[in-house]
Amino acid sequence: MAAIIGTNRAFTVKAYAGDMKTLLAFNFSDAKSIAGFAGFTIQCKPHGQQPYYIQNNLQFEKPGSHAQDQAEPANSSINAPIHKFRWIHVPGSVHQGLDPLQGSYTYIVTPRYFDSNASMLPLDPQLSAQVTLDVKPFSKGSLALGFTRGYTQSQAFVHHFGLTALIQPKQKTLLFDTTQQSGTNARGQAFTFADEYNWLGFTARQRILTILNQVLGDRSLHLDMCAYDLNEPDVMKILLQLAGQGRIRMLLDNAALHHNANGATPEDEFEQAFGQAAQGKAAILRGHFGRYAHDKVLIVSDSSGPAQVLTGSTNFSVTGLYVNSNHILHFDDRKVAQAYSGMFEEVWSSKASKSKFASSDFGSKAVTFEAKGIPKTTITFAPHVEQFADSILQGVADRIAQEGQAAQGRGSVLFAVMEMDNGTSPVYTALKDLHENSSVFSFGISDNPGGIFLYPVGKKTGVLVSGKPGTSQLPPPFDQVRTIGGVGHQVHHKFVVCGFNGEDPVVYCGSSNLAQGGEANNGDNLLEIHDGDVATVFAIEALALVDHFNFLDRLAQSPKADAAQKPQASKQHAAAEAGWFLSTDDKWARPYFDANDFHNADRRLFG
Secondary structure (H helix, E strand, O other), X not given: OOOEEXXXXXXXXXXXXXXXOEEEEEEEOOHHHHOOEEEEEEXXXXXXXXXXXXXXXXXXXXXXXXXXXXXXXXXXXXXXXXXXXXXXXXOOOOOOOXXXXXXXXXXXXXXXXXOOOOOEOOOOHHHOEEEEEEEXXXXXXXXXXXXXXXXXXXXXXXXXXXXXXXXXXXXXXXXXXXXXXXXXXXOOOEXXXXXXXXXXXXXXXXXXXXXXXXXXXXXXXXXXXXXXXXXXXXXXXXXXXXXXXXXXEEEEEOOOOOOOOOOOOHHHHHHHHHHHHHOOOOEEEEXXXXXXXXXXXXXXXXXXXXXXXXXXOOOEXXXXXXXXXXXXXXXXXXXXXXXXXHHHHHHHHHOOOHHHHHHOHHHHOOEEEEEOOEEEEEEEEEOOOHHHHHHHHHHHHHHHHHHHHOHHHOEEXXXXXXXXXXXXXXXXXXXXXXXXXXXXXXXXXXXXXXXXXXXXXXXXXXXXXXXXXXXXXXXXXXXXXXXXXXXXXOEXXXXXEXXXXXXXXXXXXXXXXXXXXXXXXXXXXXXXXXXXXXXXXXXXXXXXXXXXHHHHHHOEOOOOHHHHOOOOXXXXXXXXXXXXXXXXXXXXXXXXXXXXXXXXXXXXXXX
């Protein structure tokens, strides 16, 4: 689905559909339109519900000096317009609570202006442009996507659940009850772990549990599963029921992180519970190839054979689903499911032998699907022999480099990868060098980037940020956010999007860390999908992560400060203490029309 466009004379709004979120991008046909420009007011109208205005985190220093809607807070975008040329709207972040509407949304966007006295004029509906699209979990043909929300380090998480919310009980029993109360937020509202998990796990959790419950509810179905981390209690409870019914086989990693002589890891505990439940009717195989059994895969079969497969970067664990940013792909397609089933059978029969799998057809050849209902998709299954692993990674690096040759400097690479600084991959080298190439729009995040390059002002170079900012001391009007330490890390994705809005947009995704060591030694799968809509969904995820952590990284203290200084909550509207206010002139908008500024490339690519 191409972007939906709304226009009003010189003003244009584009709406791109993501996974239960919308990217809104704004543009003017010439720079004259930003004279005296105050920003954008965004009104959202969910079908059948009351409309609301998107909120800004900032407001004017003296709201009374500007046109204000007294029925709205000072930071509502009708009173405090947005100072960006794009905005990602995620229902449930502020409005509609924890269970927002899925369906038709209309966005009405209005440019706002100052008068000659630097006072914002009242909203003029004659300047507005609007777009309408469905906001829902993403699917196209036989492919559905899902994403975890993560963002425990966010204003939305703190406002919903509080600064000290637990992610799991202090007593980490294997199969704890997720319906038990986990905390109380600042408004005195109690919530359970399940409440948190539904919000944090987002569409990835929904799709995983839907498939597992589908298998559980239909005795004609069987499940084959590959797991790396495994400790999510609601997932494990279903798996144990299937084990008791003899309808599951599992490959579960037993590298040092997941296995020890005492049998004390969650995976070891689960293996024992599985054996007790199965009583010989179902089987579990522990293995790790050369290093890890790193796949995260569900294969559903019926009486006719493999029918569905779910894969991606998301571990079936508390951290993987509720702390990390991750993705899943669900193919409701027999041919794709058959390929994954063949991979599983090869692993099962060889007992996760690295050498046997790498020399098999599954480890030495790529498989491509291009048929009605399936975006063109190529899949490789690791581990591979070193030469084949190198060729796969070099192919990704070459596609990244190709964006530098795009016509009119419209090349783009957006990415979120867990790590990229160990020097073992041509992909990492290509991504690390991207920010220096001013002919490519590059937007990226890694938990381990080996260098930070924040959103530049007055420069044409790209952006690379860290998903591990340490302790960020946020000034008013922002509330403090939790630190990530002790509960995992934010960026667990492994995806790269090349050619957004180009002739051949492509996304590389899956469980592969895009490094030579993993491709040669891990059980992994890497997908290459050529489809504009799929690439758009992943691009929106990258934009959201980079924007969010670009802000936190600017305010981060060194990691050493984490233990010594606990952040204190701030009052949301105490902005006067810090002087963080919206400006009362149009200087903020000028970089978006400066050919020598990265903001201009941003506006042109999306708007």
